[in-house]
Amino acid sequence: MEETVGALWHKLITGAAEKRYPQEAVTLTSIGKAAGIFFRALGGDSGLSVSAASATEHGARRSLKQRIAGSGARTELTWLDENTLRLPSALDILPQRSLNRDLYLWLIALAAVDEPGHTAWVVRSQQATLTVFDRFPGMRSRYQRLLDATLALRPDPAKLPEDEAAMEQAIRAALANPGSIDKLPRASRPPYPVHLWLHPNPPRTSPSQAGGKAPPSGEPQQEGDGKSKKTDDTKRRQAERVDMPDNKNPFILFFRAESIFSWAEYVKANRPTEDNNDPAADPAADDLNHLSVAQDGKSVASRLRFDLDLPSAAQDDMPLGQGILLPEWHYKKQILQPNHCCLQPMVAREAAPCALPHHLAATARRIRSQFEALTPARVWVRGQFDGTEPDLDACVQFTADRLTGHAAERGLYRAHHYRDRDLACLLLADLSLSTDAWVSDTARVIDVVRDSLYLFAEALSATGDRFSLYGFSSLKRENVRFHVIKEFGEKYNASVRGRIQAIKPGYYTRMGAAIRHASQLLAKQQATQRILFILTDGKPNDLDQYEGRYGIEDTRVALLEARQMGLRPFCVTIDEKAGSYLPHLFGIGGYVVIRKPSELPKQLPLLYAQLTR
Known part of the structure; x- marks a missing residue:
């Protein structure tokens, strides 16, 4: 009963303090794909993904009702970091759905033309507004409608102290006549949030989010966790690393009773796995200003146990040669770093020749009969x-x-x-640790990849097209593992099937180096069409700085180099979130997402047939 009354009171007082229109709300989820396309169409950085922004404190004066309700202290604004365009997760501040949608479009346009620098926030915002007017004249009328609606949300200068009133008047003048204000008057409090401008002071990017240092030893980065539950929560939250408190005697309270409420800022929660998701964890995280993260060091049960150390030489695959030095693109410095990675070709040490698995026999016969029609x-x-x-x-x-x-x-x-079919195809399969995840009760991603390689080889051997099969994984730049399954001059036989059977999940996904070496192999083939097929289940990543934007941009440059060699890269992925980064890498029409991973073995040969028709 107490909880029910409390919930009703919270709803009542919050509704009275916050004037919002939930029935007219527009969510980022509903316009997510359109937002990314619109941002890139307006000239925004094509390497940025679109995600939800977390609410941040604005520090402006709040009304009495807001202080009683404990609301209005934080708001979701728009900002950009090195990897992401952050937009509000939902907009319901305006009385019409069309206005809330227009506000999304305006913020996206503003972010597309914004030029980061040391210019004051108010000057930079006005400059961005004028740039939008100049480049996209059709946005002017939309801005005017939004201006009239958002000015009604702002506090009345007549009810503010003198210094805050002067600042509010200046902001109103800058909104009504962009370019008319050079600086804001000083005031004791920050201004009320300006929903037509970008964030005045965006949260700083942590090193891990910026593609910097990996977590300390003992905290491996998991690419996949088996049958973990999916989550769509991509909000960014502010966090700080703290030491794990030593509370060996829970009956002794080492704090003053009057400070008990401050302990809500620290929640001890082990999250190395997603086996026990708390449905209330996300709302609780949204209510905290900062998340404190500590390394417990205790072992936990997990469905997926793995060791990222390299196996001994006797147990590992057999290396071929001394390794190949390859360059890597540093997108911040805009330079190609020579001899930055070492790629090691390898072949399975214990790969006994075998026949085609029985469960694929009927499908293989059907595919072979279809592809025989394509023979010369x-x-x-x-x-x-x-x-x-x-x-x-x-x-x-x-x-x-x-x-x-x-x-x-x-x-x-x-x-x-x-x-004659003058074709050459190289298939490069991602064999990173994430392929150890389960896609059904009986099959993992690596099993689906293995079956796909079997059927792909059966199909191409029926047409007589030249093809080769390779796999790759990595453990930092010094060890990019390039697994040889079938070379161009080798016939498809029981030995090749044995190598396909021997593939297993490995480390991480340094995709740029693998693509560069595969492109060199494919470029040596004298053929009218040379297709570089890339089979993956996620975006590029590794333990070092090859995370986020760094890995994406290096892969993109490697693909541009492949196209300059006359190759045709094409990506097949089962990553449901691939739409946020694959258009930047492969372009429209250069990739396909398989929604049901179990369908990949049947779909892969058909995709090849469509590409080479």
């Missing part, structure tokens, strides 16, 4: 000047033209020609 065939070519037989149709047409006085020289013979 002898066809008649008409209208030739020399050939084995006269082309009767051409002779009749030539005679008719000559009788009408319009005869022109033409070929009067037909000849047999062989229509």
